[in-house]
Amino acid sequence: xxxxxxxxxxxxxxxxxxxxxxxxxxxxxxxxxxxxxxxxxxxxxxxxxxxxxxxxxxxxxxxxxxxxxxxxxxxxxxxxxxxxxxxxxxxxxxxxxxxxxxxxxxxxxxxxxxxxxxxxxxxxxxxxxxxxxxxxxxxxxxxxxxxxxxxxxxxxxxxxxxxxxxxxxxxxxxxxxxxxxxxxxxxxxxxxxxxxxxxxxxxxxxxxxxxxxxxxxxxxxxxxxxxxxxxxxxxxxxxxxxxxxxxxxxxxxxxxxxxxxxxxxxxxxxxxxxxxxxxxxxxxxxxxxxxxxx
Numbered sequence: 156x157x158x159x160x161x162x163x164x165x166x167x168x169x170x171x172x173x174x175x176x177x178x179x180x181x182x183x184x185x186x187x188x189x190x191x192x193x194x195x196x197x198x199x200x201x202x203x204x205x206x207x208x209x210x211x212x213x214x215x216x217x218x219x220x221x222x223x224x225x226x227x228x229x230x231x232x233x234x235x236x237x238x239x240x241x242x243x244x245x246x247x248x249x250x251x252x253x254x255x256x257x258x259x260x261x262x263x264x265x266x267x268x269x270x271x272x273x274x275x276x277x278x279x280x281x282x283x284x285x286x287x288x289x290x291x292x293x294x295x296x297x298x299x300x301x302x303x304x305x306x307x308x309x310x311x312x313x314x315x316x317x318x319x320x321x322x323x324x325x326x327x328x329x330x331x332x333x334x335x336x337x338x339x340x341x342x343x344x345x346x347x348x349x350x351x352x353x354x355x356x357x358x359x360x361x362x363x364x365x366x367x368x369x370x371x372x373x374x375x376x377x378x379x380x381x382x383x384x385x386x387x388x389x390x391x392x393x394x395x396x397x398x399x400x401x402x403x404x405x406x407x408x409x410x411x412x413x414x415x416x417x418x419x420x421x422x423x424x425x426x427x428x429x430x431x432x433x434x435x436x437x438x439x440x441x442x443x444x445x446x447x448x449x
Contacts (some may be wrong), residue, residue: 156278156373156374156423157366157371157372157373157374157375157423157427158371158372158373159369159370159427160306160370160371161368161370162369162374163443164181164365164368165368166187166190166191166193166367167192167222167258167259167270167367167368167370168193168218168220168221169193169195169220169222169271169369170187170192170193170194170195170221170222170224170225171194171195171216171217171223171224171257172187172194172195172196172197173197173202173213173224173225173226173227173228173373174195174197174198174225174227174415175196175197175198175226175250176196176198176199176317177198177226177228177284177323178316178320178321178323178356179226179313179316179356179359180224180226180227180263181320182318182356182357182359182360183224183263183360183364184196184224184368185228185360186360186361186364187224187364187367189370190364192364192368195216195221196206197213201289202216204227204247204248205240205243205244206291209244209247209248209251210222210248210250210251210254211251212262212412213248213255214251214254214255217251217255217257218253218254218257219256219257220258220340221257221258221259222257222258222260222261222367222370223252223260223261224261224263224363224367224417225245225248225260225261225262225299226263227245227248227311227322228241228244228263228324229241230288231285231288231323232287232291233288235287235384237287237291237424238287238290238291238294240244241291241295242291242294242298244371244439245295245298245299246298249298249299249301249302249303249349250358252299252301252302252303252349252372253302256303256307257307258307259301259309259366259367259370259372259415259426260299260307260308260309260367260372260393261309261311261363261366262295262296262299262309263311263313263359263363264295264296264310264311264312265288265289265292265312266268266312266313266376266417266419267284267289267292267347268282268284268289268292268293268296268312269281269282269284269287269289269312270282270283270284270285271285271413271417273414273416275418275419275420276307276310276417276418276419277376277419277420277422277423278373278374278375278376278423284390285333286375286400291447296310299416302352305372306317306372307370307372308372309366309372309373309374309375309384309443311359311362311366311374311375311376311377311379312349312375312376312377313354313359313376313378314353314354314376314377314378315327315351315353316351316353316354316355316356316359316415317353317355317356317403317439317443318355318356318357318443318446319443319446319447320356321356324347326344326385327353327388328353328392328436328439328440328443331388331389331392332392332443332447333446334393334400335393335396335400336396336447338399338400340400340401340402340403341389341392341393341400341401341402341403342387342403343385343386343389343402343403343404343405344405344407344411345384345406345407345411346404346407347384347385347386347387347388347389347402347404348384348386348411348415349384349385349412349415349416350382350383350384350415350417350418351382351383351385351413351417352378352379352380352381352382352383352417352419353383353388353436353439354377354378354379354433354434355434355439355442358377358379358432358433358434359377361431362375362377362424362428365427365428369385371376375423375424375426376419376421376423376424378419378421378433379419379434379435379436379439380420380421380433381435381436381437382417386402386404388436388440389402389435390402391440392440392444395440395444396439398429421433
């Protein structure tokens with residue numbers, strides 16, 4: 156749940172985006188700048204979070220009135236070494252924030268912090284990840300809670316994000332478009348029967364911009380509120396490419412992630428931002444198709 160502490164909404168004196176060259180960080184920084192925010196973009200070229208000197212470099216750049224958006228993460232995070240790597244990055248950020256407190260900190264976390272549930276997830280759902288990525292994200296949240304007071308801290312937990320600038324081609328809309336545009340068939344895990352919520356990158360950037368401008372504190376999930384099977388998404392993408400692309404299943408090995416069903420209750424985000432309309436997947440896929448065409 157979020158509590159807005161600035162009314163009316165207004166830009167902070169400056170917003171510092173850590174991880175500004177990444178998929179989410181760039182979208183957030185661009186959106187903030189588009190509505191008049193003074194944005195300092197920090198990427199590896201300016202502060203290398205892998206370096207022991209990173210905390211000191213951040214301290215030199217931060218100012219007490221800043222809002223800091225943290226969008227820096229190494230993905231995929233499938234090994235113990237990658238967990239340690241991501242935690243070391245966050246330790247340097249947290250140490251900097253302890254040495255140089257700022258007005259507001261927004262951390263772009265993940266819905267992976269929640270345990271699986273057949274009931275729609277809310278911000279109060281039990282946090283009990285059973286995979287390394289979720290464990291890493293939950294540990295990072297705890298590290299920030301130790302460094303930043305609750306009155307200045309926000310956790311944003313998006314579910315699966317899609318958008319034209321995604322560099323990873325993650326399984327789902329992004330990967331399906333990459334295959335279709337290369338003239339390749341879309342091959343599913345199993346029959347693509349898992350049902351998941353997907354959120355458009357523009358909505359994530361919009362929500363974070365609202366949080367920055369209203370200095371909202373607490374935690375919020377970012378999801379569309381609807382689940383779709385991966386097969387239905389693949390078939391929509393294929394249909395946008397005529398009859399050239401086939402959608403085929405494979406023999407599944409291993410269990411379906413999250414039991415194949417991960418819905419969200421988006422009541423909290425609707426209450427926080429009553430005029431917000433989350434992009435639904437069919438419209439988002441069409442938007443992605445247009446964005447990829449430039």
